[in-house]
Amino acid sequence: MIASKFSRRTATSLAIALVLGLSLSGLQAAEVVTLRSDAKKLSGEVTESSKSGILLKPAKGEAIRIPADDIQQIQWVGEPSALRTARNDEIAGRTQKAFDGYQQALQELGEMQVNPRAEATFGAARSLATLALSDKSKIPAALDKFGEFQQKFPDSYHAWEVLMLQSQMLLLKGDTAGSQKLYQQVRDSGLGSYVLAGELGLARIALSKKEYAQALNSFEQVTASPLKGPLMDRQRQEARLGMAECLYAEKKFADGIKILDELIDQTPAENEKLLATAYLRRGDGYVGLAKTKEAVLSYLHVDVLFPDQAEADAEALYRLSQLWESLQHPERGLQAKERLVQQYPNSSWAKSGAK
């Protein structure tokens, strides 16, 4: 009875899983694709895959073409539970554990399981890149892993994302020319949000090189892009944050604040991360204008409204701990400092705050 409900493909998968000694938790009937734009999950069979995207054939209805930039992740049929656990660890910020998990998954996967292998290799490379953000010695390993990925899976839908991560690593390493080259490739991909992501990357590089006019121009191009869709909207918002930073760099704090005020006004309440960042940068602008009280109120928005945005909250608490005293409220500064150390003991802000 029960077996009859399974499709032939599922039964085959189960058999393979049992043969390979995989746990039942890794068992699934079809590929599950999570979309980046609205976090929706679609299931079906991935019948085509290339650098530009995939073709997903659902159990019922027409096949759907999903562009690469809208794919958050794919859970492949037959992937080991170690891969799934590694993904969860990565999302939860347990990056080293995630990397180990991806490596373990690679060991468990057979050479023929190309797609799960690509997924695990990409995950391991991305984890290394995250680790490299706080430990530069890991940059070469991350770059090697990305190289390995490109060599083994040249047509993966992750290809553009890999280029972007490689580009970030090169920038971190100080190789701006190399980074710039890769971002240009991403920008020229012709794929919706990757076009804008590439332009954003180029803008960030220009900003890091203090080429403010160039950076501002790139950010403005992103905001002016006619491309539509939630992903592109997010990138436009990010570009506005970047525009404010460019203006700050040229001491045009009031202009930067104006952009951020508009951004805050137009951003929906549920986009907490963006709002928190915008309030932080707005606070920076007021610090630049020596308007301490406005700065404090701006940072306080983050702590009061978005305490779940850990990184932003830690930064806000740090800034508040520094500024309250000058508003004749040393006790509030001390409370902010206490909370920073208690709630985010490992954050770089807590370490700065303890000095």
Place this chain on the structure above:
Amino acid sequence: MIWSLIFWAHSVSAADRGEKFLQELRKREYFDTALDYLEGLNKQPGLTSEFRNRAGFERGLILRDWASRQVSPEQIQASQKQAQKEFANFLAQQADHPLAGQAWSELGQLLQMEAKSLGLQAQRAVSPERKQQQLEDSRQKLKQAREAFQQALVRQQKEYEAFPKFIDKEKEPERFEARRAVETNVVQTRLNLAILAFDEALFAPPQDRREHIAKAYDQSAKIYEEYRSQLAGMYARLYQGRCRLELHQNQEALGIFQELLTLRVDDPAILALQDQALMYRLQIWNADSEKKYEQVAQEAQSWLKAHTDRSRSRAGQGIRWELAKAYEALARKNEKNSDLEEAEYQRSLAVARELSLQPGEFQTAARQLVNRLSQILHRDTGEAKDFDGAFAQAGDTIRLLQGLQDSLDHAEKEEDKTRLRDDMNLQLREAARQLQFTLSMVRPGTSVEQVCRVRYWLCYVYYLTGRMDEAAIVGEFLARKFHQNQALGTLPLDAAYLAMAAYSQACNAPDNPDKQVEIRRMISLCNFLVATWPKESKAEEAMLMLGRLYSEVDDPQSAASWFDRIDSASPLALDAQLGAGTAYWNAYLHLRQNAAADKVDDPKLKEYAETARTKLQRGIEETEKKADEAAPPADTLRLAKLTLAQIENEAGKFKAARDLLYGSPLSVLGTHPEPQPEVTRNTGLATEAYRQWLRAAIGLKNLQEAQFAMKGLEQMQGGTADLYVALGNQFQQELERVRGKDAQRETELLGSFEAFLKALSAHPEGNKFGTMAWIGETWLKLADAIDDPSHAKPYVDQAADLFQAILQRADKEPDFVTPEQRVAVEFRLVSCLRRSGEFERSLANCQKLLKQRPQSLELQMEMAKIYEGWGETGGPNAAAHWSAAIQGQDSTDPATPTIWGWAGITTRLNRQLEKQSAEKLTPENKSPDKKANEGLVNQVLDARYHVAYCRLKEALQQSTGEEREKTLQRAAADIQYTVAQRELNETWYQKFNSLWFQILQAEGKSPTPLPRTGGPAVSPETTQATHAATPSGPASSKNQRPFPISFPVMAVICVTLVGVFLLVFLNRPRRTRTRYSKYSRKQPTTKL
């Protein structure tokens, strides 16, 4: 910032740059940079070997300070350990260094702290072996600390003995101070040893404890006996109490703590000591032998309410811990009444829960108490596992708060209200924590409406707990981001309104340094509210609020445009008219003040006053049409009439003002001259009404009504000198306003004031001492308002006659004045005689007073002024008079007081200023008295000005060219020194610059402006204080306080006249704005 410091470090001389740079880094708390700097010290060129030698000592200090700024116990301990090492190394290498004593003392304190930390760990240790080991380690550290303190004491005592026994403070102030500093170190180390003995007792084996405590008690007693009025002595006393407590001699301990708690001081260090005394007292009351739980609860609650800023200190936490324990005990005591029992447990839980979240000595115990109480109350000890669970718990807490609020609204007895308010405060803190926790449980898919509801509750809880910034942020966020969410109903509107109220409260907070920020936010939010909900009644309230805000920022047109948008049929229509009138009136007052400062007439002045009058009159007329004459007028109408009366008085239309205030059922004060309850319940309004009535009555020369008004004022305010000084000031200001602009009005005003004063003198009331003193003072005020001394003289003479009459009567009737009052009157007579040009009499009288009070700054200043005034008259002795005004006169005869002269006054004031600045730098002094400092700065500058001015005048009297040149050079040098030492505000700069020009002219040089350089800035407020000073001569006496002999003495004088008045009048600013919002500010009407 670091780079600017490094740049600066390279720009100062090499010899002292290391030390200064390091001090600057420590001051800015850049401890890591300071350590790095010291690390690379060997590479720094140009440093003295002395400084290199003590680098280790400096490292120790930096680490010690760093430890005090850290939060995590591990980091604190690590820094302290490292600091110990640095001091120990320094002492090993530089045993005879002059700083060795201090290094030993620092080392001792660090060892003592480590010992205490080990001892406390031992108390918490589970394994007996570990406990024993830690106790042993603690004792060892205490032993090492004792050795360190003893080493420090030997060195400090030697250092102290090296000073001579007598040092003349006046002649050798620096040496005197140096010896005092060493003496302070000696006392501090002795106190440290006594405290150490106490700590030794705490961690000693039981059989040795009593002996250690006795030792600690004796040592503390000796320090207390010697230094009972100093901080060290008081701390010693506290430890005597603690020793008694350890010996279970509770009554004796309580006596000592009580003694400390009755000290009346403002010193933050002593307040901290008192907090500790209170903590120990509560500990005793909570003990089984005492069981005074109600007293603990009452006292701890009162303390917490009054000192929220200190509630997180160690003593503050201790007091809260005792409060939690007392509530728990009270719950057990009420076990037969389950409602009461539960209420007390809940109180205890709320206090303990908050304490359990704060790191410190009481955190663990508080956590245990939370667990225990949660079980008793059948509460889940853990937090909810998801948003829904947390939302439900938060809802329970909110309902509990609603219940408390409801009970509070209906409570009649004051004691019930107090108890309920205390309960509310406890539960509000817990509610805030719970709501924040609930928000942390929000996950994708959580109901947006529920999240908004929680945020709204949190907004209200923030509002009720006084966290206005947070309340405004949450309220505004809800309003702006969710105003289109239909499912939320009126929540976004309510949130907007609540945010407005929170901004308003934050704006009016006394410690708000910049109200404009809130005003801008409110204007923005108000515009949003009106645009989003134009038809809601709250929108009209917002328009009203917006109008008032524009009024606050002196934009009457914008204010009026908002007020005018309120429908004439609205219940808020009169408020709107009144608001518009008040806006124009405030703007008028502001413009008038500026016009007075700039000495120009602004054409808008008349327009604003007229518009204010028209709007108020229209509002009043419309309201009166609907008003019931049988019922007393509403406060809004009263306020409108009062403002209009102010306008009429200003315009000299005294009859119109009087009719608005008194004589008809709908007038402000009604038809009864005596204060009626329906009027006096609004003290601010009633007081101002009586003041305006008095002004109108004086203008109408109606002595009877003036007396009624004065009686009304006395009854309302209970004020003394302040009230009458304020009235005198008002007369003076009115005269100054019309002076030189309207001769007829000036004559009329003078005439009416004179007539009033004479009539009052002739009245039986005028025979009383207080009345006589006030009339004399007011004559002087009128004299001050007149520029021409010859025209002012009759008024000064009137005052002198009155003061003379008081003294003559006092000779006949000894009880007529107290000795202090007599001195005050004699002093005023001295001033009058000087101003009348009777210098000889004035001098003789002043000398007589100076004999009794040779150190009185006011008398010394008066003496210098006498000589200066005498010098101005010229004659053969002029040179001697100028010299005496500058240098004073020394005296070796104890019967003849030394006269300081302006130079001596300057030196003493400077010293006082330096002392105040030094005190400001101490860590204990968190809130230096800024105003006092500014006052002192102004006094210093004034005295310096007199020195230079008198030198110029002296020079002009001198016959030989060389002598004259030298004196002029000294005068110029005096000014240059003043400008170099201190940055002057514009008024002072102009004053000194004018004198500078005169000196250059006398020297025959071409005039060049005085260079602007200077030290610490003089704040803008000082500008006001010196505003009236004339640029061409020394500050005239009219800029001094009316009774410079001291305010308390003046206050004593007038107590006999009017009883006790409120201080409101004294503090009344010159800009007498009608604070509409002050009378009618509303609490938000939105409920939870």
